[in-house]
Amino acid sequence: MHQQGALAGIEVAASRTRPNMSKIASALGVSSATVSNALSGKGRVSAELVEKIRKKADELGYVPSSAGRALRTGRSNVLGLVLPDISNPLFPQIAQAMEAAASNAGYGILIADSRGDVTTQTQAISRLIERGVDGLVVIPRRGTRIGDIGCPVAMVDTPSTPGNTVSADHWEGGAKVARHLVDLGHKNFLLVGYDPASNVQNDRIGGMKSAFDRGIKYDTIWLETLLRERGEQTSLGLIDRVRDGVTAISAVSDLHALRVLTELQTAGIKVPQQVSVTGFDDLIFSPVVTPSLTTVHMDMARIAELAIAALVREIEHSKSEPNANTSQKQNGKAAKQTVTAEPSKVSMELMVRASSGPIILPDTPILNGKTL
Amino acid sequence: MHQQGALAGIEVAASRTRPNMSKIASALGVSSATVSNALSGKGRVSAELVEKIRKKADELGYVPSSAGRALRTGRSNVLGLVLPDISNPLFPQIAQAMEAAASNAGYGILIADSRGDVTTQTQAISRLIERGVDGLVVIPRRGTRIGDIGCPVAMVDTPSTPGNTVSADHWEGGAKVARHLVDLGHKNFLLVGYDPASNVQNDRIGGMKSAFDRGIKYDTIWLETLLRERGEQTSLGLIDRVRDGVTAISAVSDLHALRVLTELQTAGIKVPQQVSVTGFDDLIFSPVVTPSLTTVHMDMARIAELAIAALVREIEHSKSEPNANTSQKQNGKAAKQTVTAEPSKVSMELMVRASSGPIILPDTPILNGKTL
DNA sequence: AGCGTATGGTTAATCGATTAACCAGATAAT
DNA sequence: ATTATCTGGTTAATCGATTAACCATACGCT
Numbered sequence: 001m002h003q004q005g006a007l008a009g010i011e012v013a014a015s016r017t018r019p020n021m022s023k024i025a026s027a028l029g030v031s032s033a034t035v036s037n038a039l040s041g042k043g044r045v046s047a048e049l050v051e052k053i054r055k056k057a058d059e060l061g062y063v064p065s066s067a068g069r070a071l072r073t074g075r076s077n078v079l080g081l082v083l084p085d086i087s088n089p090l091f092p093q094i095a096q097a098m099e100a101a102a103s104n105a106g107y108g109i110l111i112a113d114s115r116g117d118v119t120t121q122t123q124a125i126s127r128l129i130e131r132g133v134d135g136l137v138v139i140p141r142r143g144t145r146i147g148d149i150g151c152p153v154a155m156v157d158t159p160s161t162p163g164n165t166v167s168a169d170h171w172e173g174g175a176k177v178a179r180h181l182v183d184l185g186h187k188n189f190l191l192v193g194y195d196p197a198s199n200v201q202n203d204r205i206g207g208m209k210s211a212f213d214r215g216i217k218y219d220t221i222w223l224e225t226l227l228r229e230r231g232e233q234t235s236l237g238l239i240d241r242v243r244d245g246v247t248a249i250s251a252v253s254d255l256h257a258l259r260v261l262t263e264l265q266t267a268g269i270k271v272p273q274q275v276s277v278t279g280f281d282d283l284i285f286s287p288v289v290t291p292s293l294t295t296v297h298m299d300m301a302r303i304a305e306l307a308i309a310a311l312v313r314e315i316e317h318s319k320s321e322p323n324a325n326t327s328q329k330q331n332g333k334a335a336k337q338t339v340t341a342e343p344s345k346v347s348m349e350l351m352v353r354a355s356s357g358p359i360i361l362p363d364t365p366i367l368n369g370k371t372l
Numbered sequence: 373m374h375q376q377g378a379l380a381g382i383e384v385a386a387s388r389t390r391p392n393m394s395k396i397a398s399a400l401g402v403s404s405a406t407v408s409n410a411l412s413g414k415g416r417v418s419a420e421l422v423e424k425i426r427k428k429a430d431e432l433g434y435v436p437s438s439a440g441r442a443l444r445t446g447r448s449n450v451l452g453l454v455l456p457d458i459s460n461p462l463f464p465q466i467a468q469a470m471e472a473a474a475s476n477a478g479y480g481i482l483i484a485d486s487r488g489d490v491t492t493q494t495q496a497i498s499r500l501i502e503r504g505v506d507g508l509v510v511i512p513r514r515g516t517r518i519g520d521i522g523c524p525v526a527m528v529d530t531p532s533t534p535g536n537t538v539s540a541d542h543w544e545g546g547a548k549v550a551r552h553l554v555d556l557g558h559k560n561f562l563l564v565g566y567d568p569a570s571n572v573q574n575d576r577i578g579g580m581k582s583a584f585d586r587g588i589k590y591d592t593i594w595l596e597t598l599l600r601e602r603g604e605q606t607s608l609g610l611i612d613r614v615r616d617g618v619t620a621i622s623a624v625s626d627l628h629a630l631r632v633l634t635e636l637q638t639a640g641i642k643v644p645q646q647v648s649v650t651g652f653d654d655l656i657f658s659p660v661v662t663p664s665l666t667t668v669h670m671d672m673a674r675i676a677e678l679a680i681a682a683l684v685r686e687i688e689h690s691k692s693e694p695n696a697n698t699s700q701k702q703n704g705k706a707a708k709q710t711v712t713a714e715p716s717k718v719s720m721e722l723m724v725r726a727s728s729g730p731i732i733l734p735d736t737p738i739l740n741g742k743t744l
Numbered sequence: 745a746g747c748g749t750a751t752g753g754t755t756a757a758t759c760g761a762t763t764a765a766c767c768a769g770a771t772a773a774t
Numbered sequence: 775a776t777t778a779t780c781t782g783g784t785t786a787a788t789c790g791a792t793t794a795a796c797c798a799t800a801c802g803c804t
Contacts, residue, residue: 018522020760031784036762043763044782066504067442068760071789076439078482078503087468089656092459095467099485108482108503110450113471131450131480132438150390233664255657258630262661265637284461285627285657290634292605392790403754408792415793416752440790443759 019060020068028056039064070132078108079311080128084141085116089255089283094156097304098137105312107134116141125149135311135339142197146338152314153338154307158200159345166306166341168298170200173348174207177250177278177296180350182211185359186248186276189218190241192260193252196222201252204280208250217245223256236260239267242275247359254279254286254295261289261355272357282351291354303346310341391432392440400428411436442504450480451683452500456513457488461627461655466528469676470509477684479506488513497521507683514569518710524686525710526679530572531717538678538713540670542572545720546579549622549650549668552722554583557731558620558648561590562613564632565624568594573624576652580622589617595628608632611639614647619731626651626658626667633661633727644729654723663726675718682713 021039025032030049037043038053045053056062070076081098083091095111102109112128114121121141128136135152146153146163154165161167181189191208193201205220212218219241227234238249238260249264251257257279264271271277271291279286282297393411397404402421409415410425417425428434442448453470455463467483474481484500486493493513500508507524518525518535526537533539553561563580565573577592584590591613599606610621610632621636623629629651636643643649643663651658654669 021762022760032761033763033785034783036760037783040762044780046782049782063502065443065760066502067439067448068789069762070439071437071443071760071791072762074789087464087656089461089464091464091467092461095463095483096459096485099483103484103499108499110480110482111467111471112475113468127475127480130435130438232659235662255660258657259660259662262634262637262663265634266662268640284459285630287604288627288631290607290631290638393792394790404791405755405793406753408790409753412792416750418752421752437790440759441792443761443790444792446759 019062020065021062024053024056024060024062027060028052075134075315076132077106078110078131078133079308080110080112080125080131080133080136082112082114082121082124082128082136082138084114084121084139090253090281092284093281093300094139094304097300098308100301101304101308105308107308107312114141122147134315137307137311142195142199148337152311152318154311154341155338156303156307158203160203161199163338164344165310165339166303166344166346167200168303168348169345170203170348171207171210172345173280173296173298173350174204174209175211176207176348176350177280177294178208178211180294180352181248181250181276181278181356182213182216184248184276184357187216187359188245188247189216190238190246190249191218191220191251192223192236192249192256193220194223194256196225204252219246236263238263239269242269246275248276248278248356250278252280254281254283254293257293257295257355258285258289261291261293271355273360276356278356286351287353294353294356295351297349297351299346299349306341306343306346310339314339391434392437393434396425396428396432396434399432400424447506447687448504449478450482450503450505451680452482452484452497452503452505452508454484454486454493454496454500454508454510456486456493456511462625462653464656465653465672466511466676469672470680472673473676473680477680479680479684486513494519506687509679509683514567514571520709524683524690526683526713527710528675528679530575532575533571535710536716537682537711538675538716538718539572540675540720541717542575542720543579543582544717545652545668545670545722546576546581547583548579548720548722549652549666550580550583552666552724553620553622553648553650553728554585554588556620556648556729559588559731560617560619561588562610562618562621563590563592563623564595564608564621564628565592566595566628568597576624591618608635610635611641614641618647620648620650620728622650624652626653626655626665629665629667629727630657630661633663633665643727645732648728648731650728658723659725666725666728667723669721669723671718671721678713678715678718682711686711 021035022032025035033043034045034049035053038045038050039057066077079102081095083094095109099109110128110131110133112124114124118141125136129149129151133151135154136149137154137156138146139156140146146155155161155163156167157164158167158170160171189212191205193205195201209218221236226236236259242264249260251260257277261271261277264275264277269275277293279293279295282295286293286295393407394404397407405415406417406421407425410417410422411429438449451474453467455466471481482500482503482505484496486496490513497508501521501523505523507526508521509526509528510518511528512518512533518527527533527535528539529536530539530542532543561584563577565577567573581590593608598608608631614636621632623632629649633643633649636647636649641647649665651665651667654667658665658667
């Protein structure tokens with residue numbers, strides 16, 4: 001049934017070349033302008049004629065030519081998505097959310113990978129521009145400032161980054177996990193970051209620290225530095241930390257939390273009985289590992305919606321006043337390059353799972369080995 | 373320096389509307405046809421004039437209009453990538469490889485998420501077609517057959533799927549891990565799949581079984597069924613399996629291997645001393661968990677290259693003979709819809725890491741609890 | 745001198761959709 | 775009765791790049 005339909009469609013489409021507006025027009029003895037008006041609903045066409053045109057259109061299997069439309073209107077209805085490093089495990093969520101939001105707004109998403117490199121990022125952006133995208137969503141690498149391009153840009157990083165359009169409130173997220181652990185009675189923390197130059201990670205860690213009162217001890221390690229010095233596969237030396245009294249380890253990503261978790265488990269340290277572990281981002285594996293990871297979830301769908309909406313608003317807006325910016329007078333702001341959204345930050349949600357729990361006092365017997 | 377250049381470019385671009393070929397042409401007193409010929413290197417233009425035109429072009433910050441070109445040539449230089457479920461953790465690798473391969477071939481990648489649903493997949497495909505893509509790369513959902521569309525399609529699934537263009541040799545991969553474990557002395561296996569309807573997973577498991585001689589016991593469980601019956605967070609009951617003699621657990625994905633690994637570790641079962649665990653796909657976390665996961669890696673870059681190359685070949689080819697297919701005589705094959713590549717399967721690489729090891733005989737004392 | 749043939753360009757049509765400007769006929773308003 | 779307005783369309787220009795067809799001019803060769 002379904003396949004039948006698809007095949008029938010092709011039958012017609014392949015019969016010669018794909019039909020255009022004038023083909024519909026001549027088939028009905030009207031002008032192509034009328035067809036355009038009828039299908040777009042813009043001009044004045046009688047209701048009955050509209051109906052006839054619609055019918056003929058999908059009888060012929062008409063598909064509007066995006067090239068023709070783009071050429072005429074100057075807009076391609078495609079947005080570019082620039083990612084710092086596609087291999088980022090968070091990327092699927094981002095891409096999915098952006099694609100859905102864009103699709104709802106009638107736009108397509110062209111992707112570009114900047115491979116974490118700043119110059120590659122520049123190249124990626126110009127490739128997208130050449131392809132005629134109407135706007136860009138950029139997840140910037142570290143503190144990269146986006147140069148002046150010829151189209152609106154939405155930046156998704158973190159609220160503390162200047163020029164940020166919209167993002168999760170990473171600071172608040174950090175505060176939430178930290179407070180959760182403090183409430184459980186933890187007083188000695190190890191905070192685990194990866195890249196000390198990352199705005200997002202600094203915000204997350206900053207948020208965590210903000211939740212610590214006097215009387216709480218903590219230390220921070222940055223994995224990138226550590227791993228560069230000691231090699232990728234090195235142990236993080238967590239056992240010593242635990243022996244020295246750490247009871248809670250909070251990482252800036254589930255990826256690192258997982259590393260921590262498995263290292264502890266291999267050493268026979270019980271999570272969460274002896275040590276609580278938390279991550280960030282609610283990556284795909286987080287709910288299904290044992291113990292499931294307590295983490296902080298970001299509402300990527302909402303962030304994407306806000307970013308895309310801001311972008312689309314600016315794009316449609318620039319239609320009305322095409323040349324508001326002269327090169328002579330750059331009135332302070334760089335010609336509305338990076339768009340703004342309201343709200344510009346989206347709350348993060350704490351997901352309490354099994355890897356965090358109340359502190360178990362030293363006199364409580366700790367089981368070794370089998371739990372069953 | 374770099375930023376200077378970018379800004380200077382904008383300065384000009386923003387000065388009014390972006391320049392086109394005729395602007396360059398009139399600035400130099402030549403015809404726009406000559407400019408086109410000069411920049412494309414196709415027609416006959418004197419070397420010096422070519423040089424002058426080139427210079428003027430990037431002096432004015434000329435960027436060719438992809439819409440104009442697409443309209444005229446009938447080709448957009450954009451390919452669509454249809455993914456079964458973007459949230460698939462393997463997706464970053466796929467997208468990155470495809471983007472790189474396409475970019476090298478001068479194409480852009482437009483993404484579409486089919487959210488695992490078959491009807492959504494159909495919609496996603498038509499959205500891409502409407503956007504004017506020249507071809508499609510489809511990572512199909514389960515055994516989906518791709519209906520007849522108006523453009524060439526490369527299917528990346530598994531060699532046993534009819535119509536498959538190119539993919540990893542999942543069967544061989546399965547055989548490789550299994551043989552590895554057999555060589556280590558394992559004789560009692562638990563094979564862990566997720567979706568019993570997945571061609572890829574069936575091939576992987578089929579490959580594993582093919583490596584088992586007589587005298588090897590194995591059982592297979594499918595998580596989707598299990599989890600649907602008992603709930604997402606359920607224990608997989610691995611402890612019982614181990615008690616019953618299983619010494620090696622092989623999953624069809626690192627995601628499931630990780631689930632297995634952490635469940636075992638939590639129960640105090642040592643990996644790999646008591647049980648070996650292996651996965652598939654070499655996901656981002658696999659090398660950094662403890663113990664690092666033995667897995668099977670696929671050369672996604674090569675697969676992407678082959679798929680894109682096959683697609684591009686067909687696209688360029690159809691340029692020369694535009695209407696080889698009449699709707700009347702469909703000569704057996706469905707008008708070269710899904711393209712073919714040579715080779716059509718790419719070898720998988722076994723990554724031996726720390727989660728697999730030689731069997732430790734029952735008389736060897738097994739440590740409980742702390743290893744240090 | 746006369747013919748063929750490179751060389752280096754130009755002219756003009758074309759791809760498909762959109763839209764400003766215009767127009768005929770009917771109806772309403774003064 | 776005459777002008778204004780509304781309805782339902784049509785005409786033709788336009789977006790920007792490409793390319794087939796054409797046209798000078800110069801050069802080589804007999």
